[in-house]
Amino acid sequence: MTFGKKLSAAAALLFTVAAGPALAQDAPLSIVFAHHSSASNPFWQAVKKGFDDACARVDASCQMLFTQTEGSVQEQLANIEAGLAREPDALFLTIVDNAAFDDVVQRARDAGITVIAVNVDDSEGAAGNARQAFVGQGFVAAGYALGQAQSANFPEEGPIRVLMGISAPGQNWSEQRGEGVIKFLEDYRESSGRDVEWERIDSGTDLGVTADRVGAYLASHPETNAYFDTGLWHAGVARVLADRGVPPGEVLLGGFDVVPEVLEQMKTGYIQAEVDQQGYMQGFMPVMMAYLAKNFGLSPADVDTGQGIVTPDQADDLMELSAQGLR
């Protein structure tokens, strides 16, 4: 490059950098986050905290839209349409259905809005939807990791009987997590040659109901070695086992999301492995990417918030953070 061109390039860069913050101050970044869950789900409160904290840091105007009915795709779509009407700079959404969101996302993209999928992605990924990036955990991969982590605790000899609790049959997040666990079990059976069998039940999304159903199953199938939940409701099952006088570890328990009750049961020894979706990160990261996209034209990139498995030795440290909603 000639000296003149270097100078102009440098000047341009300097101008952009200097103007960047000024531009940001002119029109605050506005973001709409519409997901499929209701406000009473503790996991999403963690996401919201990450979202709100990040927005505060970049002075963005942010709104998170919850549904009234847990998992309702129609309500979520309606929220998205309402959110788009205000012409935000960025839209974050959970793609809990492979087809329902394709149109609205395409329209948003056509209007120049940055679209990032969070927490749940189209199962065909970028090929199935016009979203620019996915921030979250691969559900199938997470399920697989959970199964793998728990298998370290399987009894050394004898048949292995597993109960897979699908919390919400038909919903992407639950089915995929279950699929991941089962995939691992299949691979494990093949590679180890052991007698492994499993069953799927509709375990429910209520602490009381899950505890009742799984408790009944476990009582009638005392040979069950492990129970996997696609959510956090196995914490109730831990209680039921304790009440029945079953010692911790006799029936392995594992699931998703780290809430204080789960950590409590990890300390007592009833729960051995738990997947941490790192909800805070799922709320925080997309905001930063939207900021970079708006101000510097940088394209959002996929972020895997981790196949982080939490084990009982970490429970104490996490307790404090969990209570604040940071983990």
Place this chain on the structure above:
Amino acid sequence: MDGNPTAAATPVISAHGLHKWYSGVHALRGVSLDIRQGEALGLVGDNGAGKSTLISILSGLHAPDSGEVRVEGRPVRMRGPRDAMDLGIETIYQYNSMVPTMTIARNLFIGREPLKARIGRFGILDERRMRAESVAAIADVGLHLRSPDALVGELSGGQRQGVAIARALYFKSKVLILDEPTNHLSVKETAKVIQFVRSLSAQGVTCIFISHNLQHVFASCDRIVAMAHGEIVLDRPAGETSPEDIQTVL
């Protein structure tokens, strides 16, 4: 007070200058009426004449917008049907004052249940007494029903009216208001009701019989009062008038 029931003393119930508006309609325009003890008064008029409004005020269901009601000479302010019942005014409403899903015994004592033990206004029902006394009360009006535990909904229209009358008598009413009591009744049942009203009069119970059926009214009452457009347009002893006269006035 001497016990002579036919003395032309204070009327047992009287209305003075009653006015009432319903949704902008002047339903009662200064109605005044004296009713003597033991009278069987027939109240007639077309729909919208104000009969139901007048009755609802006398039975305590509604309060007049102006004017007053007196019972045995004393002005009273009835804040609800309960007050009226306490004063001895019982009303048998057109669409039944019975709850069809409850038994005869429970209906008879509804709102005034006899209690075995009580705290304030609440207490444990004295069911034995309720059953026994319902049977007696019903027999007193000439009805023979198999069991006080039968649901009122299973009874015929006439039987239900009979139970309603039995109830009013049981609680020793001074004034019995019957709002269209012969509607939907068979010929036989109608005759029974008419005969009943006459006998009540003989017992010194004052009756106000409301009906649009002039034959029934004339058959049971000794004084006819006709209303039209919220006012009283005729007030004569039954013997001095006829259904035809009434028709012309209405």
Place this chain on the structure above:
Amino acid sequence: MRRLLKRSLQKPELAATLLLILLVVVFQILSNGFFLSEANLRGFLGLMPEMALVATGVTLLMICGEFDLSVGSVFALMPMTMAVLMTQGWPFLPAMTAGLLLCVVIGFLNGWLTIRFAIPSFITTLGMLFMARSLTVVVSGGFPPRLNMEAIPASLFVAFVGPGSLVRASFLWFLAIALLMGFLLGRTNFGNWVRATGGFLPAAQAMGIPTARVKITAFIICSVLAGFAGMIQVMRLGSPLPSAGEGLELQAVAAAVIGGTSLWGGIGSILGGIIGAVLIRVIDNGLVLSQVDGSWFKFAIGALTILAVIGNSWLRKRGQAMKISEH
């Protein structure tokens, strides 16, 4: 004798009981004898008293002619309030009292708004359902507080009592309250007023019954029972989640209707509502033990519930049609 049979068949509780017995037999066979085993019964008697308590309150209110759809939210709000107060240092008894008082206020509001503005209670309590659920999230700050089990006489409410540790204290509480409610409805003048108010409001009013007060009292009882039941569940499972009790209102109404309570008021009994609740739990529990596939589970519940109500209705019609000669 025949007359006795005719009368009995028409009593809705009997029809529901016969169905219950039939289902128990069927599930006993399908689960290879496990359904009635001690282990399963012990588990069954965990959730059942909590649900049945809610059903009791809802039944009473329905007999009075009104609905309460907010019971599920109150079920979560009361223990959440209690838990939050306790984290602020309140001792158990005042915290519990405050929670129950909150239920009284909610019940009062439900009733007062319905009567004062002459709107259907269906709508009032539907609105309250959302408001109370939201309050639960607000009160918890989004993150469920830890319940300090040391400070709570949990054993008073949920410990196992009696021989064989089959029955919990919660069952006894439930029994006592149910008997009290049944007595209230059947043997007191208040109960007579409730039936009259629900059976034919104009007649009740004309006979001087303070129907507004009767209804409001019924609303209050309903909310208090729901809150109390929620407290018991939280003591049993340890965690006051904001999502507890979601969907409970529909189950409670279903229980009342299965047990013979009329949707139009005036007809029904506490016993019927309880049998209905037991029936619903039996269906759920039995299907888990019969190893119905997870994805078909909800279908089975729905189908059996419909069958239960049809069976109920059919038995009653048979009873009505029985010919008994008059003498």
